[in-house]
Amino acid sequence: MLEIRGHNYIAGGRSAESAVTLQSIDATTGEALPYAFHQATEAEVHAAAEAAARAYTPYRDLSAHRRAEFLDAIAVEIDGLGDDFVSLVTQETALPSGRIQGERARTSNQMRLFAEVLRRGDFYGARIDQALPERKPLPRPDLRQYRIGVGPVAVFGASNFPLAFSTAGGDTAAALAAGCPVVFKAHSGHMATAECVADAIIRAAEKTRMPPGVFNMVYGSGVGEWLIKHPAIQAVGFTGSLKGGRALCDMAAARPNPIPVFAEMSSINPVLLMPEAIKLRGALIASELTASVTLGCGQFCTNPGLVIGIRSAEFSAFIETLAGLMAEQPAQTMLNAGTLESYRSGVQRLRGHPGIGHLAGAAQADGRQAQAQLFQADARLLIEADALLQEEVFGPTTIVVEVADEHELLAVLEGLHGQLTATLIAEPADLASCGELLALLERKVGRLLMNGYPTGVEVCDAMVHGGPYPATSDARGTSVGTLAIERFLRPVCYQNWPDALLPEPLRDANPLGIPRLVDGVPTRSACGEG
Structure with missing residues (x-):
């Protein structure tokens, strides 16, 4: 059995000085769970x-x-x-x-x-x-x-x-x-x-x-x-x-x-749909995108909140398919009442914007569940840096934007704030003229995806989960x-110190056997060795 005491943890011990307590809540029913926690003084x-x-x-x-x-x-x-x-x-x-x-x-x-x-x-x-x-x-x-x-x-x-x-x-x-x-x-x-x-x-x-x-x-x-x-x-x-x-x-x-x-x-994680990809697999992309937007009730910081494509008959058909799939999605319970309220407020703001149309999604019920929603916005709103389109709506919602051509696509992306991710859904034929597009995206985001969806973050050496503001407060980290x-390290330099007093990573003999840069040469050897 789990033992829940509800006391603060200080120096390996427990402390409960305040009589004020906070109650744990069942996220599905809204009822109080039998766990109370002492507010820290x-x-x-x-x-x-x-x-x-x-x-x-x-x-x-x-x-x-x-x-x-x-x-x-x-x-x-x-x-x-x-x-x-x-x-x-x-x-x-x-x-x-x-x-x-x-x-x-x-x-x-x-x-x-x-x-x-x-x-x-x-x-x-x-x-x-x-x-x-x-x-x-x-x-x-x-x-x-x-x-x-x-x-x-x-x-x-x-x-x-x-x-x-x-x-x-x-x-x-x-x-x-x-x-x-x-x-x-x-x-x-x-x-x-x-x-x-x-x-x-x-x-x-x-x-x-x-x-x-x-x-x-x-x-x-x-x-x-x-x-x-x-x-x-x-x-x-x-x-x-x-x-x-x-x-x-x-x-x-x-x-x-x-x-x-x-x-x-905050990140809206744009997904860019290129023409050949839409022609060859538009229905499949619509299905995959729906799954990504609604995964976990959309409660991911990498949730794809913006979908951009170039105007064509195929892209119009894609939007219609996507709207149908989003309309079929069942309501899901969100993490807590605060998250649900925030989601409902975000959806309501989108519904009230004159430049944004509502394509799919039932009205929000009175219960504790969220309905998936799909919207379409005029590309000019992004070009003119409309504040609402830059806001993350944390939940199962995304916005489709149709652009006239590649020139307008670049203009739309130029208006975007910093993002955690950007995704390119493309075929080889789409990539021939993507140099300028990729250079622009590289300035805007921390992780660039090709033919995948951003709602999955591998924990490894090469991963970057960060990006320019407002995705993060410091784009230099992850x-x-x-x-x-x-993020939690700082450099210290020793000048003319005797070897015996140096920290082990800096001693001549390299007792830890770690990789070091010695006189500009990467090595694991002791100082002076070849």
């Missing part, structure tokens, strides 16, 4: 941040292999969360058990992936320029650089991924791998889920003898500001709305010592894949 948030600060030096000083053992132990504990846990998550989120089982595996596997990053050692980014005492007119000093964790990181849980983007999700995994203790702010939509995963992390920390405070968690609305403004916090990871992400960015920038916020926020660790 300002003093408890302060204590959690201070605990992370105390843990920072001893945790960062551990070898990369010891931190890897910790991440592997977390993965084992998460894999051990059984059917009762899966049932709990489905109650809190209305997501099916198969989805939760897959997300549980993804969460543990990304922990193991970051453990491998630690073992191979390339995350250190070690660079060595040996001294040149005879260089004229001035000698060069001995210079050595590597990267360390920035310090305690605040991570905010996401509503739509209760495991993979939440308590032990990608931001937490990347921060812990970088040597940064975490203070996690649990999402109100799945607090019991967060508690079970936090317990798993604490068990792993105890079994691998990690310092108390390496992981902390607080509950409550309004506690985020206390967390962001605490001087111990040195970086923030966030997945959520544009409004929420901007608020965190503004608070972090206004601190006496500003800190970076790595926020994934929240998925091993590159995510770099």
